[in-house]
Amino acid sequence: MMPALTPIVFRLFPALMPNAVLLTAVLLFPSCEGEGPATTSYDRRALLEHYADNLIVPGYQQFGAACSDLESAWDSFEAAPGAESLDLLRQRLITAWTAWQNVAPLDFGPALDRGLLGFVNTFPPDSNTINIHMDAGSWNLDQVTNFDAQGFPALDFLLFSRSPEATVAAFSVAGDAAQRRAYAGTLVERLALLASSVQQDWENGYAASFPEGDGVDVGSSLGKLINAINRYYERDLRDGKVGIPLGVRSLGIAQPERAEALYSGESRALAVAGLVAYENWLLGGADASAPDAPGLDDYLDAVDAQYNGQPLSDEIRAVLAEAQTSLRDGVTLPLNEAVLAEAGAVQNAYTSLQRLLVLIKVDLPSSLGILITYQDNDGD
Amino acid sequence: MISKLSPTLLLWMAGLGFLASSLTSCDKEETPELLVPETYTFENVDYSGQITRLDMLTQLTNYMKTANGGAAVDAAVIKAMFANSGNPFGDAALDGSGKQLRDKCFELDREYFEAWMDAMEAVSSTGLPAADGQAGIGTSGSSSWVFDANGIEPVQMIEKGLMGAVFYYQAMAVYLSDERMSADNETVTPGTGTAMEHYWDEAFGYTAMPVDFGAAYDNSALRLWARYANGRDPLLNCNEKLALAFRTGRTAIGAKDYALRDEQIAIITETWEEVCAGTVVHYLNEAIVEIGDDAARNHVLSEALAFARSLKYNPNRRISLDQLAEFEALLGENFYQVTLQDLRDARSLMSGIYGFESIEESL
Numbered sequence: 001m002m003p004a005l006t007p008i009v010f011r012l013f014p015a016l017m018p019n020a021v022l023l024t025a026v027l028l029f030p031s032c033e034g035e036g037p038a039t040t041s042y043d044r045r046a047l048l049e050h051y052a053d054n055l056i057v058p059g060y061q062q063f064g065a066a067c068s069d070l071e072s073a074w075d076s077f078e079a080a081p082g083a084e085s086l087d088l089l090r091q092r093l094i095t096a097w098t099a100w101q102n103v104a105p106l107d108f109g110p111a112l113d114r115g116l117l118g119f120v121n122t123f124p125p126d127s128n129t130i131n132i133h134m135d136a137g138s139w140n141l142d143q144v145t146n147f148d149a150q151g152f153p154a155l156d157f158l159l160f161s162r163s164p165e166a167t168v169a170a171f172s173v174a175g176d177a178a179q180r181r182a183y184a185g186t187l188v189e190r191l192a193l194l195a196s197s198v199q200q201d202w203e204n205g206y207a208a209s210f211p212e213g214d215g216v217d218v219g220s221s222l223g224k225l226i227n228a229i230n231r232y233y234e235r236d237l238r239d240g241k242v243g244i245p246l247g248v249r250s251l252g253i254a255q256p257e258r259a260e261a262l263y264s265g266e267s268r269a270l271a272v273a274g275l276v277a278y279e280n281w282l283l284g285g286a287d288a289s290a291p292d293a294p295g296l297d298d299y300l301d302a303v304d305a306q307y308n309g310q311p312l313s314d315e316i317r318a319v320l321a322e323a324q325t326s327l328r329d330g331v332t333l334p335l336n337e338a339v340l341a342e343a344g345a346v347q348n349a350y351t352s353l354q355r356l357l358v359l360i361k362v363d364l365p366s367s368l369g370i371l372i373t374y375q376d377n378d379g380d
Numbered sequence: 381m382i383s384k385l386s387p388t389l390l391l392w393m394a395g396l397g398f399l400a401s402s403l404t405s406c407d408k409e410e411t412p413e414l415l416v417p418e419t420y421t422f423e424n425v426d427y428s429g430q431i432t433r434l435d436m437l438t439q440l441t442n443y444m445k446t447a448n449g450g451a452a453v454d455a456a457v458i459k460a461m462f463a464n465s466g467n468p469f470g471d472a473a474l475d476g477s478g479k480q481l482r483d484k485c486f487e488l489d490r491e492y493f494e495a496w497m498d499a500m501e502a503v504s505s506t507g508l509p510a511a512d513g514q515a516g517i518g519t520s521g522s523s524s525w526v527f528d529a530n531g532i533e534p535v536q537m538i539e540k541g542l543m544g545a546v547f548y549y550q551a552m553a554v555y556l557s558d559e560r561m562s563a564d565n566e567t568v569t570p571g572t573g574t575a576m577e578h579y580w581d582e583a584f585g586y587t588a589m590p591v592d593f594g595a596a597y598d599n600s601a602l603r604l605w606a607r608y609a610n611g612r613d614p615l616l617n618c619n620e621k622l623a624l625a626f627r628t629g630r631t632a633i634g635a636k637d638y639a640l641r642d643e644q645i646a647i648i649t650e651t652w653e654e655v656c657a658g659t660v661v662h663y664l665n666e667a668i669v670e671i672g673d674d675a676a677r678n679h680v681l682s683e684a685l686a687f688a689r690s691l692k693y694n695p696n697r698r699i700s701l702d703q704l705a706e707f708e709a710l711l712g713e714n715f716y717q718v719t720l721q722d723l724r725d726a727r728s729l730m731s732g733i734y735g736f737e738s739i740e741e742s743l
Contacts, residue, residue, distance in 0.1 A: 107669065115720040118672035142719040145512055147672045218614050219742030231669065239521065249521065371614070373742075374669065 042302040047284070047294045048211035048221050054293065055285050057207050059102040060199040066096035067195040074188040078181055081172040086164055093159060094266055096191070097152045101274040105232035105281060108224040109210070110201030116194055117236075118144070123153035123260050127161075130154055134179040141190060150187050153260070158184050160263035216369040223370050226296075229281045230361050231374045237278065238353040241271040242327075245339045246346050254343065259336035267335035272328045275320075275353075282316060282360065296364065305367035307359070312367060316359050323352035414640075416624070416631045420584060420591040424573035427585025432477045433484065433546065434588055434604055436461060439469050440481070441539045447504035447526045448535075450517065455501035458538075459494055486545040486553075486693055493538060493545065500534040503527060510675065512716035518675030525679045531715030533682035540683060543604055544690020547586040548652065552694040555583035556645050565633060577633055584626045587652075593623040605655070608687075612658040615739045621651045649696050657699070657734045660687045661743040664727040671720055678715045681723075685711055688730075699733050 073092040077085040100120060107117045119141070129149040133139040141150050148154070158180070159167060171177055171184070213221035243249065245259040245267075259267040279285075284295020297313035305312040330345040331338045338346050365372050440461040447453045460468035464480035482490055503515040503526045510518035510527040517524050518531075525533050554560060556579075563575035572578045588604040590597070597610050597619060613619045629644030663684035670676035688707055691699050710726040712718055731740040 112668065113724070115668075115671060118720075122672045142721065143716075144671055144674070144677065144718055144720075145716045219739060223742075235521070249519075374666075 042299050043294075044216075044222060044299070045211045045214040047296075047299060048214055048225075050284060050294050051225070051281075052202070052207040052210045055280050056103070056106060056210075057199075057202050059106075059280075060195070060202055063096070063099045063103050064192075064195045064199040066092070066099040067192040070096045071188050071192045074185060077171070078185060081168050083164055083168065086159070086168055090159055090264070093152070093155055094264060094269075097156075097261065097266065097270060098273050100152065101270060101277045102280070104236065104274065105229040105278065106225075107232055108228040110198045110206055112228075114194060114198055114201075116198050117232075118147045119194055120151045120191065121153065121236075121260075122147040122151060123156075123240075124258055124262060125149065125153035125157045127157055130157060130183070134176060134183045137179055137182070139183075139186075141186075151191060155184065155187055155191075156261050156263045156266075158187075160265075218371055218373055222368070223373075225281070226365055226368075226370045227372060227374050229278075230357075230365075230372060233278065233360065234357055237271070237274055238350070238357055241267065241274060242335065242346065242350050242353060245335050246343070246350055247339065248350065254339040256336040256339050259334070259339070261334075262336055265334040265336075268327070268331055268333065268338065271335060272324070275324050275327055279320060282320065296368075300364065300367055303367055305363070307363060312359070312363055316356070316364070319352065319356045319359060323349065323356050326352045414631055414635050414637070416628050418592075418627075420589075420593075420623070420627055420630070422573075422577075422581075422630055422634070424568060424571055424577065425581045426572045426578070427581045429477075429479050430547075430582055430585025432474060432479045433481055434586075436464065436469065436474055436479070436481050437539065437542055437546070438603065439471070439474065440542075441535065444500055444535045444538065447500070448517070448524050450507075452505040453501055455494075455497045458497040458500060462493070462497070481542060481546050484546050484550050485542065486549045489541075489545050493541060496534050496537045496541070499528055500526075500538065503534060510678075512714065518678060520670075520673050520676035520679070523675075523679075525675060527675075527678055527682075530713055531674070531678035531681070532685070533679055536679070536682035536686045537689075540686035541689060544656070544687070544693045547588075547605060548656070548690055549693035551583040551586045552649060552652065552696070555579045555586075556648065557695075561638075561641070561645070565636060574633075577630065580626075580630050580633055583648075584630070587622065587626070589623060589626070593619055595620045605652070608659050609652075609655045611662065612655055612743065615743055616651075616654055616658055618651050618655050618658075621647060622655075625651070649694065650698075653691065653694050653697055654734060656687055656691055657730055658736065658743050660684050660691075661727055661730050661736055661740055663687065664723055664730070665741065665743060667718075668720065668723050668727075671718075671723070674716065677718075681711065681715050681718070684726075699730075703729065703733060 070089075070092040073085070073089040077089045079085075103111070104117065104121065111117065126148040129146065133146075133149060139149070140146060161167075162170060171180055174180070210221050213219070213224075216222055239249065241260055245255055247254040249255075260270055261267045282295060283297050284293045286293040286295055286297075297316060300313045300316075301311060307315040326345070326349040330348055331342055332345075333341055335346065361372060364370075440458060443461065444453055444458060457468060460466050462480070462485075463482040464475065464477070467475040469475050485493065506514070506516045508514055508516035510516040510531070512531065513529050515528045516526065518527050525535065527533050560579040561576060563579060565574045565576040568574055569578075573581070586605070587609075588602065588606040589609075590601065590606070593606060595613060595617065597606075597613075599607065599610055602610050609618045609622060625644040625647040629641045629648070632638070632640035632644065663680045666680040667677050667684065670680060685708070688704065691697055692701065692704060707726055707729055710722045710729065712722065727740055731737050736743060
């Protein structure tokens with residue numbers, strides 16, 4: 001921009017030549033909007049390093065290990081299908097699905113490049129397509145149309161939709177048992193491969209370069225992180241786990257069949273785990289063992305961000321705790337049942353989740369000078 | 381007198397004289413002092429015909445979008461608005477303007493758009509949910525759009541397509557062409573200026589830029605191309621480039637400085653194309669992020685495809701028609717069948733052509 005501008009100005013305003021130096025200085029160092037609070041000296045780099053090294057990489061390592069454990073439980077089950085091996089397999093599925101909650105919001109960088117979110121957790125599963133794949137013996141899991149025929153939700157369907165005895169039979173003595181084993185095996189392998197690929201991407205370079213983008217511009221690491229966790233929170237946590245089954249997108253009519261983990265009944269547990277894990281991104285993983293771990297809340301304090309005369313970080317912590325309580329203690333059944341039998345409690349939880357969204361999508365970004373870019377604001 | 385002065389003194393006088401002249405004139409050529417105004421404010425500016433066409437496209441689009449709420453739309457009505465025949469807008473200012481979109485649309489594509497208008501009617505009346513192989517309404521969050529059986533959204537193909545085939549095409553291929561820019565620049569018609577000035581103003585009109593357009597403009601005050609420029613502005617700095625180039629070019633025309641004018645045409649040509657290509661990359665990014673949500677993904681992919689097809693309307697485009705074909709092949713004919721790799725390859729292709737690599741993820 002500057003090189004094109006300067007000659008024109010000097011050609012048009014020759015009288016400015018004596019002031020060339022001053023004018024050049026003014027032209028070369030304009031004040032840019034969106035640069036955030038200019039007066040803070042908050043160490044964003046340290047924040048990003050902490051997130052990458054102490055939260056994100058360990059999160060992906062834990063997730064990778066859980067998927068690998070799932071794979072070995074599958075191998076055992078495949079070799080000797082029975083009540084015990086199925087029980088272990090089911091447990092390992094839920095453990096991996098729970099470990100996923102820690103990294104699910106990080107839909108940027110390696111996870112986005114590899115389509116992790118879509119491949120790992122698109123629900124509800126399309127049982128029709130899953131059956132077609134097994135019958136045909138062939139499938140293309142890269143196609144977007146097959147996101148809901150793989151990952152945790154598909155395995156949930158395959159391993160939990162029948163009683164333990166019937167499941168064992170379906171995988172061992174039934175006529176199509178071989179195809180069923182082939183498909184389930186593929187899904188498990190694919191999960192483990194995706195998990196370890198993203199983990200390696202972070203370990204082998206992305207974690208090191210992440211703190212280098214330490215501005216607040218669109219494309220900075222903080223910008224990517226805040227946009228990603230916001231988008232996930234709004235679309236996948238508030239809506240996907242709670243709002244859509246509750247009926248907020250269907251004129252108040254509950255859609256229990258759209259809840260997560262329908263067959264294993266783990267939807268409430270996963271939602272609670274998701275909301276607890278979400279704390280990390282807001283508070284930096286600070287707890288009794290590491291009270292000084294830097295988090296977005298500390299950054300907000302450093303710029304003296306306020307909410308109704310109080311520190312914004314306090315309000316965020318309070319609403320987060322309230323949301324966690326309303327979900328964990330207020331709702332007692334799996335969400336597909338709760339949206340029918342305890343609709344009021346689920347509505348309370350949704351309301352708390354909504355309150356938190358406003359804080360993290362509006363107040364937090366504007367206090368830090370981060371632009372939320374994922375909303376299509378082109379008027380469509 | 382001069383012979384009385386010592387050679388040393390003469391040398392000093394010559395030196396000082398040279399120094400003085402070089403300080404007061406930094407150009408070798410004798411250019412007049414040109415003052416480029418800070419806003420697009422000149423004498424005899426009239427681009428009302430262009431604004432009328434911008435309004436027409438807005439109305440046409442609003443009508444099509446009633447389908448998103450479940451209404452069945454009529455292709456005959458859309459085509460009537462396209463051609464401004466039979467008072468289709470219900471608005472005397474438009475109906476009676478004597479202007480139309482159709483006769484300014486790139487000739488060879490008028491029927492292409494009318495075919496999409498037929499498709500628009502067809503998809504709007506199925507009453508079914510959109511799915512692979514089935515036209516209808518797709519919903520994501522609180523938004524709904526109508527798609528054809530391949531997941532393509534006719535509203536986008538028509539709206540963004542006409543932005544390209546009418547506004548971008550007219551500005552780049554007609555008004556700022558050598559032919560129009562060789563028009564008379566002496567006879568001033570009150571209200572519209574010289575012929576050359578008027579053509580320049582008309583090109584400006586098609587950008588939809590407000591007269592005080594500049595960096596980080598209020599998005600809610602913008603529409604059409606200006607709005608999309610504003611969307612890319614944080615990374616491309618296109619608002620200021622375009623606004624200044626248009627103001628400078630108009631000033632140059634007034635001063636009969638055609639070299640300066642042509643420099644601005646080059647800036648406009650390059651920057652407007654970058655806005656279009658940058659918008660393609662932007663929508664590809666959205667598609668990647670929304671890849672698992674059929675309706676959202678197909679909506680933004682339709683935008684990406686429509687903007688990509690609009691790139692061809694610039695005769696001095698950087699992208700080749702072969703590259704455009706390659707891009708379209710990556711998106712494929714059915715948006716339910718895309719893969720993540722296809723989208724990433726399409727993004728890389730577009731970024732590579734326009735040098736967006738370092739910013740492609742953030743556009």
